[in-house]
Amino acid sequence: MIWYGRMTDQSSTKERILAAARDLFTQRGFEAVSVRDIVARARVNLGAVTYHFGSKEALYHAALSSMADPFAALVAQIAARPGAPLDRLDAVVRGALAHLLDNPGPPAILLRELASDRPLPPPIANLMRRNLGAVATIIAEGQRDGSIRQGDPALLAVTVMSQPFFVRAARRVVTVALGADSSDPDQQARITDHVAESVRRSVANTPPVPS
């Protein structure tokens, strides 16, 4: 959780509000949290949310951005490394899965928003577009050098990102299905290797599998 900064007595009011908002929105979702809950947790006065953020919704978006931006930056940074496209996809998948497993807040909020009928908040829609876009760029490179099969790069990017997402989203079910504890590092390494191998096979430019 080092991404999100640490709360100290020296933390500014704005940072304290953001940290409280991240915790509470992650635990309960947007509707179930009031501005009063947030100011009580942050130990600031009621007017501070309006002063620093303008509205509860703007604070929610700021809290989402503060969690989404490090994830998008991580994926972009891995994607920009040199190397063969399939190997860079491998690194993105491993990095994304590790990030999702290490940071419980962002997946919880993402799942809750995907479950709702509301339009996706811009920070979440942007995160997913940025990550899928970074992957699609690698895929297009692999299509040019012949290492990745033909097809819509955006659709192939969905295939790549679906597996780390599902493994994290359904972690408790995966744990039961595998009869093993996914927080055990050996087990986690085995799942990560499996996901990376499956992604590589699903997008590599190999002959079609006969029916």
Added chain:
Amino acid sequence: MIWYGRMTDQSSTKERILAAARDLFTQRGFEAVSVRDIVARARVNLGAVTYHFGSKEALYHAALSSMADPFAALVAQIAARPGAPLDRLDAVVRGALAHLLDNPGPPAILLRELASDRPLPPPIANLMRRNLGAVATIIAEGQRDGSIRQGDPALLAVTVMSQPFFVRAARRVVTVALGADSSDPDQQARITDHVAESVRRSVANTPPVPS
């Protein structure tokens, strides 16, 4: 929505309560719905929930089961058809994706529960175990006849089910990423073909992709 029965004036009190519970729990989640909300929507008296179901939690589980059971039955029925293992996996993936896209309620509740810290309600945990189990059985068959690659069948089953799940969960993002409307039947057919092809490649017993 034919799976869930149709409400008519002749519907029994119990069926009316179940239908109201499915609608409200799907829209708002377990905590945000009261027994009073449900009896008001179902137009039954307040005691009817206790009489027919015992408690709000038991009604929630009954509502979940009434949505989960048709999905598990569908997957089991497709999985039991004759045919080559890879072709049966293909049919399961297509059937699961079509079911998830046609029935908005179950994915919404599933995502909301996966987002929460609560233990998974038994009907949801059972659904996921049954579906992953049906897929793992096909995979073990394919490993015996040489058509599917070696590896833990439970882990390979996670790979198979992750893609229909993600495409449905992230439908609004996928729509934007592809620059097309996923409710357009042509677009939906294209996404389904892509998912089926990616799953087949990810589990088929082909040589490893070189680094």
